[in-house]
Structures are given as structure tokens and as C-alpha cells.
Amino acid sequence: MEKILTGLLENMMSQFELYQRVLSLASEKKSVLVKGDIHQLERITKEEEGLILQVGRLEEQRLSLQRDIAGHFALSAADLTVSDIIDRVEEPISAQFRHVVENMTDVLKKLAETNEANTELVRNSLEFVNFYFNVLTDNDSTPSYGEKEDSQKGNAAKIFDRKV
Numbered sequence: 737m738e739k740i741l742t743g744l745l746e747n748m749m750s751q752f753e754l755y756q757r758v759l760s761l762a763s764e765k766k767s768v769l770v771k772g773d774i775h776q777l778e779r780i781t782k783e784e785e786g787l788i789l790q791v792g793r794l795e796e797q798r799l800s801l802q803r804d805i806a807g808h809f810a811l812s813a814a815d816l817t818v819s820d821i822i823d824r825v826e827e828p829i830s831a832q833f834r835h836v837v838e839n840m841t842d843v844l845k846k847l848a849e850t851n852e853a854n855t856e857l858v859r860n861s862l863e864f865v866n867f868y869f870n871v872l873t874d875n876d877s878t879p880s881y882g883e884k885e886d887s888q889k890g891n892a893a894k895i896f897d898r899k900v
Contacts, residue, residue, distance in 0.1 A: 737808055741821070741829055744801040748818075748836045751794050755843045758787050762850040769857040 761780050768776040799813070806813040809824060818837050822830045 737805075738829075740801055740804050740808070741825060744798065744805065744821075745829070745832055745836065747794055747798045747801060748833075748840065751791055751798070752836060752840050752843060754787050754791050754794070755840065755847060758784060758791075759843055759847045759850060761787070762847060762854060766850065766854055766857065769854060769861070772861070 761784050765777065765780045765784075768780060802816055803813040805821060806816040809816070809820070811820065818833060822833050822837075825833070
């Protein structure tokens with residue numbers, strides 16, 4: 737049983753390290769979004785994808801270890817939480833689990849906040865691009881009342897057609 741618990745602990749620490757790297761990339765992405773550097777954004781996104789794939793593999797291993805631990809405690813794997821494990825194991829190991837859970841919670845909270853900020857930056861950029869695109873493609877829609885003004889409006893040059 738100790739081997740399984742150690743395996744779970746190592747798995748969680750590995751996931752924590754990967755999430756720290758994802759957080760670092762998310763922070764880097766924030767400055768890249770502000771600068772508008774598409775090439776750097778693409779590089780960061782590819783790195784993030786690789787890290788997320790690694791987290792996915794670790795998560796599959798974690799679920800397997802969780803099933804083994806749940807079987808040992810005669811619990812359902814779906815119902816077993818880290819808190820249950822902490823309550824049921826001896827102190828040196830339970831303290832290590834508490835430490836990893838606190839660190840993981842902290843990094844995931846920071847990652848969520850950073851991703852939310854990045855989402856807002858992307859949203860603002862898209863709004864600006866859409867506004868600029870509309871300025872370049874729309875006709876002047878101000879009302880006019882004279883014949884001369886109507887004929888000038890019809891002759892206004894658009895930079896782009898808006899056909900899609």
C-alpha cells in the first residue's frame with residue numbers, strides 16, 4: 737500500500753510541476769498578447785498543448801492509482817478524495833499530501849486568474865479588429881436629406897467589400 741501511496745504522491749507532484757510550467761507560459765502569453773506577437777503566441781500555444789498532453793497521461797495514471805487505493809479502503813474510486821486519503825494514512829505521508837494539495841490548489845487558482853486575464857485580452861483584441869474591419873467595410877450610414885449628399889454617399893469608395 738505504501739508503494740501505491742508514494743506513486744500517487746509522485747504523480748501529483750509531477751502534475752503540480754507541469755501546471756507550474758503551464759502557469760509560466762500563461763504569464764508569458766499575457767505579455768505576448770499585449771505586444772501582438774503572433775509567432776511567439778503560436779510557440780507558446782504549442783508548448784502548452786504538449787504540457788497538457790503530459791498532464792492527461794499523468795491523470796490517467798492517477799486514476800489507476802486512485803482505483804487501487806479505493807480498493808484497499810473498500811471505497812468507490814469515484815468517491816475517494818485526497819482528503820479521504822489524508823484522513824486514512826499515517827502522518828508523514830498525510831503531511832506530504834496536504835502540502836501537494838495546497839500547492840496544487842494555489843497554482844491552479846493562479847492559472848485560472850491568468851487565463852481569465854488572457855481571455856479578456858483576446859476578447860478586447862477581437863473587438864478592436866472587428867471595429868476596425870467594420871470601419872473599413874461599412875458605408876457611411878449617417879442620414880442625409882439632400883440630393884447632392886445622397887449622390888456623394890453612393891460614390892464613396894470602400895476599402896474592402898464585405899462579401900463573405
